[in-house]
Amino acid sequence: MIDHILDTAEQLEDIARNKEQSDILAGKILAVLFFEPSTRTRMSFETAIMRLGGNVLNLGSVDISSIAKGESLADTIRVVAGYSNAIVLRHPMEGAAKLASEFSSVPILNAGDGAGHHPTQTFLDLYTIRRESHLEGLKIALAGDLKYGRTVHSLCYALSHYGADITLVSPEELRMPQEIINDLKNRGLNVTETDSMESAIKDVDVLYMTRVQKERFPDDAEYQKVANRLKITPELLESARSEMKIMHPLPRTTEIDPGVDATPHACYFQQSFYGVPVRMALLALVMGAME
Amino acid sequence: MxxxxxxxxxxxxxxxxxxxxxxxxxxxxxxxxxxxxxxxxxxxxxxxxxxxxxxxxxxxxxxxxxxxxxxxxxxxxxxxxxxxxxxxxxxxxxxxxVEIPRHVEGIVKCINSNCISNSNEPVASKFEVRNLKSGIELRCDYCERVISENIAEHLL
The missing domain is CATH 3.30.70.140 (Aspartate carbamoyltransferase regulatory subunit, N-terminal domain)
Incomplete structure (x- = not known):
């Protein structure tokens, strides 16, 4: 199923680039329910439906809607399902999308449920790896906040369908939880841990960076120390393979030097764009416009 | 006696x-x-x-x-x-x-305070039950958090 979604995204990529026009979702309405702020996920979903000729129905601000009056998510979903052909949901609590799916008469797309899952991000990460590198026999380094970063957790689980050599690069405080590492090893992945960025990037096809958040550290000095150690600079990349690609879910802060943007390694803005064809594929599939 | x-x-x-x-x-x-x-x-x-x-x-x-x-x-x-x-x-x-059921509803509270089943939504808590060598494990249907010890402490 994963490959089918990625194949469909590839078919739709020219439409996402506006090189071709499409109206396969004409007359369809996508309801966008974001209970938490987001720019790129929300905007790429809205772009995706519009590029396929459909329309968007936005919840608007949570502060002025019925939710502020104490309406349950279950009721909101039942009402909005009556207005739309599919619902994209982002919610601060884990399991919200699953709950929504129990009350909805239309498909629910999970755009993030608290610290739980963000599956469309994982699909676009896989798509980026497939388009810019290769999924089979992948050597990937994941760096930054591997403890709290749901993006990297989900990506690792997804990669277990393809097999991969995974190198984890993080400070001691932000190591990937041991139960996840055990899970990945049980699924046949090679997982190694290091705190040295230099050694990690030498032999990988993809370097997946994530943002290290200041609030995870007791003080600014500690944060700066870690942030500097994990920083990607053009100099550091001299030891990387020429075809190595750098991904990042964005927004970035200081972890990737802007000087890296001009190198052939930089792939994060492409990655961000790939969110559009991937979400187009998901919408076309769940709304029945494609099989 | x-x-x-x-x-x-x-x-x-x-x-x-x-x-x-x-x-x-x-x-x-x-x-x-x-x-x-x-x-x-x-x-x-x-x-x-x-x-x-x-x-x-x-x-x-x-x-x-x-x-x-x-x-x-x-x-x-x-x-x-x-x-x-x-x-x-x-x-x-x-x-x-007694037989270990594969699924239970409305008996145990999820240990994740941020799980949607712990909010005021009109749903019962639901868990998949797994009988492992190490003991019984419950996995929340909603947030997937696992309860593997002291299940009795989380009874509703």
């Missing part, structure tokens, strides 16, 4: 259910799972830490109520070795072991 004292402890019931071989110390949690409280009308006897052939055990006797299979199976979450005896006219009519 004299025979007369033993008789007082395990007096037979006329009709109802005797749950035997409950893990020692779990009898009150068994009552909780079955929804039996002080306001229930029937007579309920509870024996805690009773000496048995395989060490101490708890026993619960519920007069006038025959447990359904799914009710009995819920007990397995905290007392996997319990046996259910259905009594009619002082005779054991049916004797069976």
């Amino acid at each position: 004299s025979a007369s004292k033993k008789e007082i402890r395990v007096q037979p019931i006329e009709n109802g259910t005797v749950i035997d071989h409950i893990t020692a110390g779990q009898a009150l949690n068994v009552l909780k799972i079955l929804g039996i409280s002080g306001v229930s009308s029937g007579v309920v006897s509870v024996l805690i830490n009773a000496p048995g052939e395989a060490g101490n055990k708890d026993v619960v006797k519920i007069e006038g109520r025959e447990l359904e299979a799914d009710e009995a199976d819920r007990i397995s979450l905290i007392a996997p070795n319990a046996t259910i005896n259905i009594i009619r006219d002082f005779e054991v009519q049916e004797k069976k072991n």
Whole structure:
């Protein structure tokens, strides 16, 4: 199923680039329910439906809607399902999308449920790896906040369908939880841990960076120390393979030097764009416009 | 122990259910799972830490109520070795072991405070039950958080 979604995204990529026009979702309405702020996920979903000729129905601000009056998510979903052909949901609590799916008469797309899952991000990460590198026999380094970063957790689980050599690069405080590492090893992945960025990037096809958040550290000095150690600079990349690609879910802060943007390694803005064809594929599939 | 004292402890019931071989110390949690409280009308006897052939055990006797299979199976979450005896006219009519259910609803509270099942949504908590070598594990249907120890502490 994963490959089918990625194949469909590839078919739709020219439409996402506006090189071709499409109206396969004409007359369809996508309801966008974001209970938490987001720019790129929300905007790429809205772009995706519009590029396929459909329309968007936005919840608007949570502060002025019925939710502020104490309406349950279950009721909101039942009402909005009556207005739309599919619902994209982002919610601060884990399991919200699953709950929504129990009350909805239309498909629910999970755009993030608290610290739980963000599956469309994982699909676009896989798509980026497939388009810019290769999924089979992948050597990937994941760096930054591997403890709290749901993006990297989900990506690792997804990669277990393809097999991969995974190198984890993080400070001691932000190591990937041991139960996840055990899970990945049980699924046949090679997982190694290091705190040295230099050694990690030498032999990988993809370097997946994530943002290290200041609030995870007791003080600014500690944060700066870690942030500097994990920083990607053009100099550091001299030891990387020429075809190595750098991904990042964005927004970035200081972890990737802007000087890296001009190198052939930089792939994060492409990655961000790939969110559009991937979400187009998901919408076309769940709304029945494609099989 | 004299025979007369033993008789007082395990007096037979006329009709109802005797749950035997409950893990020692779990009898009150068994009552909780079955929804039996002080306001229930029937007579309920509870024996805690009773000496048995395989060490101490708890026993619960519920007069006038025959447990359904799914009710009995819920007990397995905290007392996997319990046996259910259905009594009619002082005779054991049916004797069976509890079976670990594959799925439970509305019995246990998810340990993740940020799980949607712990909000005011109109849903019961739901868990997939896994019987592992290390013991029983519950995985929340909503947030996927796993409860692998002290399940009794999370009973609703």
